[in-house]
Amino acid sequence: MEKVDALATLGQDELLKPARVKAALAANDRLKLYLSVLQAAGERADKADAPPLDLSCELAAAGVNAPWLANLPAAAYREGRTLHIPELARLAGLLREDLHTMARPLEGDADFDTRLAHWTGWVDGLAPNELSPEQLHALVSGKRGKNDSVHLLIMDLHKALNRMAARLSSENIDGAHVWQLDEADRPRVAAFMRGVNATRALKLDHPGLDTAATRDGVRLLLQNDIGTNDAHVLVIQVEDLHVSLTYSDLHRRRFDFFRTLLEAVGAEWTEPRARVTAGLNAGDAYYVGVATFACADEELLGAVLEGIGERIVFLIDWNRARKRLELFVGRPAALEVLTEAARRRIGHMSWLTAGGEKLVFGAMEALGPDYFHLGDRLDDVMGAERAVEFLLDAFALATKAMQQHQPAALIADDTRLLLARYMSRHDEFDLLAEHAAYCHALAEGLRDALAHGHERDREAARSFAERAKDWERRADQLVMDARARAEARPRWTGFARLVEGADDVADALEEAAFLLCLIAAGHHHGWRGEVHQSMRLLADAVLGAVQDHVKALAIARSFGEGSCAEDHEEFVAALWRVLNAERQSDILLREVRRALAEHVSDAATLQLSTDFAQALEAATDALLATGYGLRRLAFSRAGAGE
Incomplete structure (x- = not known):
């Protein structure tokens, strides 16, 4: 006699409930498998050329060893x-049997008893080998409306069983409802719950994360419990030192997101398969995959x-968070935000709960049209x-803020200040400074090239010329960015003109x-001797002028109510050094021409060398013009006039 039967003869029905719930939940897995087989049979009949559905993982997970069932859709x-x-x-007999098994713990519920009697009788009345479209719909439909279905009965039984399981659990391990565990299972459940509880607070008051654990052989x-939709499920099986996780999701992007998260702890995934089940996900596909983890020892x-x-x-x-983020950035950037937020263990729920997109739109509006226009996205501007x-x-x-129970209004204010700080770091002088950085890289590269004799090293000179062209293209892109911003924001006009002038420096270099x-x-x-020496002096003068230009920009960006007389004096001094460098370059250019006339007789060398020196000197001319424009702009910003 089985232990369950012995307990029944003693009238100890309460002791039977955990075992019956466990058997009912296993029957639920099998019933969902049967419905998937029927659904697949209908789809296969409609599309004979469709590839056969591989149900091997589902069969194994449900503990069903029935090759005839796996082959049924193909026939x-x-x-x-x-x-x-x-x-x-044969399948109808299994349906009827497992419906009874699943409903057994809920005997005495009038609604379930009535629905069970109706549907088991209905299944018994099916023809041996054929179904009408209406009968298939009555079996697999999960859509709620006027009519009941076998699938709806299974879904409702499952929810009722989960509630019963929570009440019946023989113990609670750190929040997990557990029953019939072996001693070795408890530290494993505790390890899982350490992880769940470490980040549980991030969900705030949102339902979810309830855990149930039991032993099955x-x-x-x-x-x-991730969510309320039946197509969003996570089940973990642990056998010896092997972990298997079955995951299904309505959204392929979220599936890929979770797959990426679990790969960080060693998951090896099967390729997710798309499924379509009537009544789930509005008839659209959902995705199922299995992750496995091979562990060397109990600690791992x-x-x-x-x-x-x-x-x-x-x-x-x-x-929901992804959709809100895509109001401000493109889809790849939105996925990057969500993935990095998970990696940093900050998540997205607090942001959503505090207002989500309203926080950002409010911050953008508070900064005004000088920074944002209606319809602007953050990535377009920043x-x-x-x-x-x-x-x-x-x-x-x-x-x-949410963990400290701060009010939503304070979070909105802090978000506005945060955006203001980002925009102050991303103002017009940022663009000018970035352009100046490319000019500096070009000037420094030329100085170093001459110092290392690259005029005699074809490969080194070619490599540097390629890098220089890339830097010049990037500088050009900044000019185009400034022009585009000036078209939308009048306050950018002066800066756009200034960076256009500065681009003559990059072009010359x-x-x-x-x-x-x-x-x-x-x-x-x-080139050896006097020619090379005069070229190096000219390149050194150009580099010094560019360095003073960069320094003047760094000082000018701080001008305003907080700037002081010393800042203004240092700014003017830097600009005077640029002026002196331009005058010195004029003199050095003449020295180069004299040296070339004395030491170079080859016409091509003479022309190319002269053009090279003139390009260097032209950079200092452009720097001087840019310096005058910067002086006007910076003093107007400081309120000092000219």
């Missing part, structure tokens, strides 16, 4: 509207379970990289790099 066909399914009578089973197994547990919270309301950084800081700000490449290709005769 289905239609004749008119009728779907012919060999072995349907040689396997420990863990199930976590505990770390894997903990790692899985702490990442589940980031699935809650993930898709650039994608800076926008991602801002959103992550906004997530962190909201998370900290890139031209010099190109000419040096030509000189190195065999036109460097006579």
